[in-house]
Each structure stands twice: as structure tokens, then as C-alpha cells.
Amino acid sequence: CIETSGKILQSPCGPIIHGLEDVLVKTTSITDIDGDRGILWIRGYRVEELAAHGSYEEVAYLILRGRLPNRRELQEFSERLKASRELSPAAVEVLRSLAKAHPMFALEAAVAAEGAFDEDNLKLAEALRAGRYKEEEKALAVKVAEKLVAKIPTMIAYHYRFSRGLELVRPRHDLSHAANFLYMMFGREPDPLAVRGIDLYLILHSDHEVPASTFTALVVASTLSDMYSAVAAAVGALKGPLHGGANEAAVKSYLQIGDPSKAKEVVEAATKPGGPKLMGVGHRVYKAYDPRAKIFREFSQEYVKKFGDPQKLYAIAEAIEREVLSSPYFQQRRLYPNVDFWSGIAFYYMGVPYEYFTPIFAASRVVGWVAHILEYWENNRIFRPRACYMGPHDVPYVPIDQRS
């Protein structure tokens, strides 16, 4: 294949849109991004508005139902989430047996295990296969979606406890989604600023149109598999360092860099042909400063102001950002810090080990994944692209003993 531009490959069968860049796969009324101006709208609201005034529960309701809840609706929704936080014994066993694995592997497996025993999930999948997706099934789909939102934080916290040989901490019904997550993980009353940080992070990552993980969820859902399997597959896609894994990679790189004075050298190395990419910089859609990065930058600053920056993570990130914003290489390519550049710093200082950063991303994005699935099922069609075959045809079969 000949690459004619960054995104089109010429093949004997016709042009190939490399990485499906800018290919439209569905309509949506969930999220819109203006990548040139760095604006993100969720159900029409600017993300800055939601981050300043909302809670994750409010935003999750908005994403799932298309409008902000009133006080009673929010209360009922929060109660439903609280009631669904516990896991099936199968999922707990999976998390226990994968205690030594990276939590994203454990999360992927635990989501699949939970889905195998969720009667509503199985009933919904059966209805979809029978061609039924009317009001009753749609209500059931929202119920399954809400359960996924409720359970993922528990899976992450339980894995953390198993991985460290600690007793499990059961969910607490008087705590919000974010506060309960921190409580289950660390087993103590969480600091209010840490709760705010987790809540903010959950809001900022709740949906982002159709990145690789959401597309993966849609591909699986389009086969009428089941909602948990679609989410398990999305977790697998999110794990990669080019997607959700970048927040973990960014903090690891700050720890490795060790001092802000090295920022120039590090940024310069990333501009060399074949040099290492700067983690948390660049975005397929944003060709301007990521609005979520700006919010988390401010939060990280507030956090280190209160709790200090003993590892100089904020100072290092700030120095790298300064170099990136003045580097012709990054500016010509319109590469700016993305949300992952800033998001791991406060987590690190909260005591969240960096391998749990991407799972927390999943705990947020799950609502976007399931909302896109619900939207797609309104007019489902299996995804089945084509590939241009470039190999030989009619090759004669040689028995194994006669092969050289």
C-alpha cells in the first residue's frame, strides 16, 4: 500500500482510510467535540459547566437519559446505583485469582464473569436475538447499563484489596459514587479534596464520542452478543498506551524524569525520528488544548498546593508542558497536552498506584460505552468492514512430509 496522506492508503481495491480516521460510523446525540477549538459538549452542555456544577451521578444520568435529573430522579438513580454495587461470587473469584495481574486484565475478566450470571443481561441478549427491542427491552437495557456503572468501581477496589492481601471493604450506602470508591479501596473515610478529584475525573471522562474503546464496544454490541461482553472488550481496548493507558504511562515517565530541569531534553528526544512519544500529548481529534486537560491541570495544582509535590510530578509536568507549547515540532503538528497528561498526578498523591489509573478511566467511561450501545441498538447493523487481500490465490497444498 502507498500512503498518500497521513490517513489514506492507496490499495489495489481502492483507498483505505487508515485507522478509520474521520470515518463516520453512527449518529449520536450524546457527545460532540470541536477538535479545532478544543470544545467538548455532553448532551449539549459544555464539559466545563458539568465539571463545575455536577456530580458524576448527575452526569451519568444525563448521558443515559438525555437530560439532567431533578432532585427526586437523582436521588432514585443514586439509590439504584448503590443497590447494585455488590458483585456476584463468580466475579469476586475472578478478581481474587487475578490478584497478581494488571488490574485491567482483572477488570476485563470480572466484567465478563459478572455478565455471565446477570439474569437481566441474559434476558436482554435473548430478546435482542429474537428481534425484540421495544419499550420493555429498552428499559431493561438501561437497567443493565446502570448495573455496569455501579459495579465497576467495586471490581477495581476489590482487585486492589486482593492484590495487597487486604480484607475486602464492602460498599457503604451513605457515600456517593466517588467517595464510596475511595472508601472501598483504602478502607478509611476519604479526604474531601480526593473525593472531589475522583468525581471530577469521572465526569471529565464520562464520554468522548467514538474513540477506540467505544468503537470496540459498538462492534461487539452490533453482533447482539451482550452488554457486559461489549464492555469487557472495551476495557481491553482502553488498556492500550495509545488510549486509556496514557495516564499511567505519563506519571511513570514523570517519575523517571525526576526533575523539571530535564524537561527540555525529554521533549527534544520526542521530536527525533523514531524517538519516544511523549505520553499524554497529542490527540486524534483535538488539535487544540484539550478542555478536560485544562480542568484537571487546575485541580492538580490545587491538590499539590494542599498536599505538596514531594516527587515534583506537577513541577515536571508543568515544565514539559512549557517546552511542548513552545516547540515548533509540537506546534506544527498541533500536538497539545491531553487530559491524561495531568490526570495521574493527584491520583498518585492520593496513594492510588498508577496501574489503577486506567481502571478508574474505565469506571468513568463505562457510562459512555453503554449509552452509545443503547443508541446503536435503536438501529442496529453488524459492523463488517472489508480488507484488501494482497496475498496469492490457488496455492497448491503440499503434504507436510514434502515441505522443505
Ligand code: ACO
Ligand atoms: N510525542 C511525539 N510525537 C507525537 C506525539 C507525541 N505524544 N503524538 C503524535 N506525534 C507525532 C507523530 O510522530 C506524527 O509525526 P510525523 O507527522 O512526523 O510522522 C504526528 O505527530 C502525527 O501523529 P499520529 O500518531 O499520526 O497521530 P494520531 O492521530 O494517529 O495519534 C495519538 C494520536 C495516538 C493520541 C498520539 O498523539 C499519541 O500516541 N500520543 C501519546 C499517547 C497518548 O497520550 N494517548 C492518549 C490519547 S487521549 C485518550 O485516550 C484519553
